[in-house]
Amino acid sequence: MRVFRAVIVTVVVAFLVAPLLVIVVGSVNPSRYLQFPPAGFSLSWYSDLFTDPAWLRSIRYSFTIAAVSAALAVLIALPLAYVLRTYRIRLTPLLYTLGILPFMLPPIISALGMQVFWLSTGHVGRIENVIIAHAIFFSTLPLVSISLAMETMDRALPEAAHTLGADRRTTFRTITLPLLVPSMITGYAAAFVLSLNEYLIAFLVAGFTVETLPVKIVNGLRYGFSPTIAAVAVVFILIAATTFTLFAIFGNLLRFLGADPAILEKNV
Amino acid sequence: MSERERPSAGTYGVLAFPVAMLVVFFLIPFGIMVATSFYHRIPGAFYVPAFELANWQRLFQPVFLDRALFSVWICLLAGAVCIAVAFPFTYFLTRMRRRRHVALLIVVLSALTLSEVIVAFTWYVLLARASGVSNVFVWLGLLDEAVSYQPSFVAVLLGLCYIALPYCVLTLYPQLTRLDPEITEAAQTLGASPWRTFWTVVVPIARPIIVAGFLLVFVFTLGSYIIAAFLGRPEHWTLSVYIVDQASANANVPFAAAMAIFLTLVSLVVVAIVALIGSRIRSVA
Numbered sequence: 003m004r005v006f007r008a009v010i011v012t013v014v015v016a017f018l019v020a021p022l023l024v025i026v027v028g029s030v031n032p033s034r035y036l037q038f039p040p041a042g043f044s045l046s047w048y049s050d051l052f053t054d055p056a057w058l059r060s061i062r063y064s065f066t067i068a069a070v071s072a073a074l075a076v077l078i079a080l081p082l083a084y085v086l087r088t089y090r091i092r093l094t095p096l097l098y099t100l101g102i103l104p105f106m107l108p109p110i111i112s113a114l115g116m117q118v119f120w121l122s123t124g125h126v127g128r129i130e131n132v133i134i135a136h137a138i139f140f141s142t143l144p145l146v147s148i149s150l151a152m153e154t155m156d157r158a159l160p161e162a163a164h165t166l167g168a169d170r171r172t173t174f175r176t177i178t179l180p181l182l183v184p185s186m187i188t189g190y191a192a193a194f195v196l197s198l199n200e201y202l203i204a205f206l207v208a209g210f211t212v213e214t215l216p217v218k219i220v221n222g223l224r225y226g227f228s229p230t231i232a233a234v235a236v237v238f239i240l241i242a243a244t245t246f247t248l249f250a251i252f253g254n255l256l257r258f259l260g261a262d263p264a265i266l267e268k269n270v
Numbered sequence: 271m272s273e274r275e276r277p278s279a280g281t282y283g284v285l286a287f288p289v290a291m292l293v294v295f296f297l298i299p300f301g302i303m304v305a306t307s308f309y310h311r312i313p314g315a316f317y318v319p320a321f322e323l324a325n326w327q328r329l330f331q332p333v334f335l336d337r338a339l340f341s342v343w344i345c346l347l348a349g350a351v352c353i354a355v356a357f358p359f360t361y362f363l364t365r366m367r368r369r370r371h372v373a374l375l376i377v378v379l380s381a382l383t384l385s386e387v388i389v390a391f392t393w394y395v396l397l398a399r400a401s402g403v404s405n406v407f408v409w410l411g412l413l414d415e416a417v418s419y420q421p422s423f424v425a426v427l428l429g430l431c432y433i434a435l436p437y438c439v440l441t442l443y444p445q446l447t448r449l450d451p452e453i454t455e456a457a458q459t460l461g462a463s464p465w466r467t468f469w470t471v472v473v474p475i476a477r478p479i480i481v482a483g484f485l486l487v488f489v490f491t492l493g494s495y496i497i498a499a500f501l502g503r504p505e506h507w508t509l510s511v512y513i514v515d516q517a518s519a520n521a522n523v524p525f526a527a528a529m530a531i532f533l534t535l536v537s538l539v540v541v542a543i544v545a546l547i548g549s550r551i552r553s554v555a
Contacts, residue, residue, distance in 0.1 A: 003463070003464035003465050003468070006358070006465070007358075007362045010355065010358045010359050010362065011359060011362055011363075011374075013355070014355060014356075014359045014435070015374070015377060017431075017432070017435075018377055018378065018381045018432070018435070018436075019377065020396065020403075021389070021392030021393055021395070021396050021432070022392065024392060024395055024396050024402075024403075025391070025392050025395060028395060077287070077288075078287070078288040078291050078292070079288070081284045081285060081287060081288050082285065082288040082289075084284070085277075085281055085284050085285050088274065088275060089274055089275050089276065089277040089281050090274040090275065090276060090277065091277050091281075097285070097289065100289075100292050100293075100296070100297070101288070101292065103296070104292075104296050106489075107493075107534055107537075108489070108492055108493030108510060108533055108534070108537065109493050109495075110493060110495065110510045110513050110514065110530055110533065111300070111303075111530055111533070111534055112296070112299075113514075114303055114513065114517055114523075114526060114527060114530045115296070115299030115300050115302070115303045115530075116295070116299055117517065117523075118299065118302045118303050118306050118523060118527065119295070119298065119299035119302055121523075122302055134295055135295070137291075138291065138292065138295045138296050141288075141291075141292075170280075195383055198385075199383070199384070199385030199386070199387070199388075200385075201385065201386060201387050201495070201496055202495050202496075202510075202514070205514075205518075206514065206517060206518065209518075216385050216387040219385075219387045219388070219391060220387055220496065220500075223387075223390070223391055223394065223500060231391055232391075232395075234388075235384075235388045235391060235392065238383075238384065238385065238388060239380060239384065239388075242379070242380045242383035242384070243376060243380040246375075246376045246379045246380060247376055250372045250375075250376060255372060255375060255376075256371070256372065256375070256447075259375065259440060259443055259444070260443060260444030260447075261364075261443065261444065261447040262444070262447040262448040
């Protein structure tokens with residue numbers, strides 16, 4: 003069992019880390035071609051990334067789409083989660099299913115659906131098309147996080163506000179909404195990161211005019227290895243690893259991932 | 271449920287925005303896509319509204335049924351491989367000390383946030399002749415000269431497992447942290463080896479979550495496009511790749527729409543079958 007454990011853990015970690023090592027090496031290798039062992043050390047591919055206008059434009063597109071579409075996703079999810087978890091509405095299961103359906107189906111469904119939709123309106127190749135498509139597709143994430151927060155929220159708090167004379171609107175603004183903020187941030191962050199990484203929908207909806215980072219990477223990939231792509235990949239990995247490390251240090255990462263509270267006390 | 275309030279007219283007003291967005295930008299596009307699957311394609315131009323079954327008939331040719339079966343097969347295989355690796359890994363992970371536990375989770379989460387595009391790129395590099403792992407084998411003296419491991423079936427399978435494994439681990443994780451250590455301790459006190467305990471106690475308890483993780487990987491990999499497109503030859507393409515190919519390169523949107531609806535149906539049917547088998551096993555055991 004001990005041997006089995008060592009083998010499994012080593013294999014999984016090696017499998018997850020190995021490709022990352024290769025691109026880290028590739029991104030600091032001065033040669034245009036990846037070679038083993040590396041020819042030296044250079045950061046020129048990174049400076050390329052932040053000076054080349056084409057890459058800068060893609061970075062701008064991607065971050066604009068991610069920031070705006072994630073905000074729109076939260077705006078779609080918040081009223082839906084709040085109303086469906088507060089009121090007795092016969093359509094609740096149906097509306098909740100409608101909210102999670104885009105994300106549950108393969109992304110090609112949303113991608114192709116949006117493509118034919120914008121084609122039929124004649125409004126094609128625009129950045130707002132991608133923003134709306136991403137907002138709908140990723141609204142499931144804030145919908146789930148906010149719905150969970152609504153379920154675990156102490157019902158006595160809004161009720162107390164109500165008893166003390168606050169109307170529904172004031173109760174929502176001063177009690178419920180502040181309690182939902184952490185789940186809104188979680189949902190926003192998840193939608194933001196996934197939007198930043200999403201290829202298929204961005205490509206089919208407006209890939210030829212709005213070249214986001216993933217679309218640009220794939221277009222570059224058709225010509226084989228490029229050290230600049232390796233540099234982009236390393237930047238993405240660093241952002242992710244830093245975010246989660248900070249989360250682990252300052253927040254409760256294990257709890258966030260759904261670990262049993264009991265195990266958290268025992269294993270310290 | 272009973273403590274929930276009655277909705278007022280204003281309640282429906284609050285719902286208006288999200289429901290309108292989902293209807294206009296999800297249901298209506300889906301409807302247009304269904305309609306498009308019956309449209310008539312004009313080669314070299316685009317397509318015109320019509321009602322013909324040509325696209326659907328083409329779908330049921332052996333070539334495309336073959337592609338559908340291949341897609342289902344490779345995604346089920348990816349699900350099996352992921353569960354076989356992720357289940358013991360997650361079980362051991364939840365029994366580690368805090369520091370290693372968190373460090374491994376950060377590795378898993380970092381891999382999870384990687385774009386499918388970057389995953390395809392890293393494996394493309396790692397398996398290529400000029401830049402890949404075979405150079406290390408040559409350097410170690412295991413191979414005479416560098417070879418390319420992609421495009422190939424195994425490359426596609428590895429890529430699919432890479433994007434799905436982190437999701438699989440995180441699906442299993444909450445349940446496995448809740449597995450009461452007293453149960454495994456009891457089994458071992460009664461004389462079972464750790465190995466036997468794992469197979470006869472831990473795995474049966476976790477069966478529902480194993481089925482859930484397996485389905486997640488299946489549905490997730492079935493939707494993947496880049497991995498199969500870049501790490502496989504056309505005979506390793508999944509339905510998603512064919513759909514994108516038809517919708518962009520071949521400009522046969524009606525046929526792409528028919529395949530997309532077909533893909534939705536296939537994934538729903540397989541999910542239903544696996545869930546059914548899962549519940550059957552549970553009721554027999």
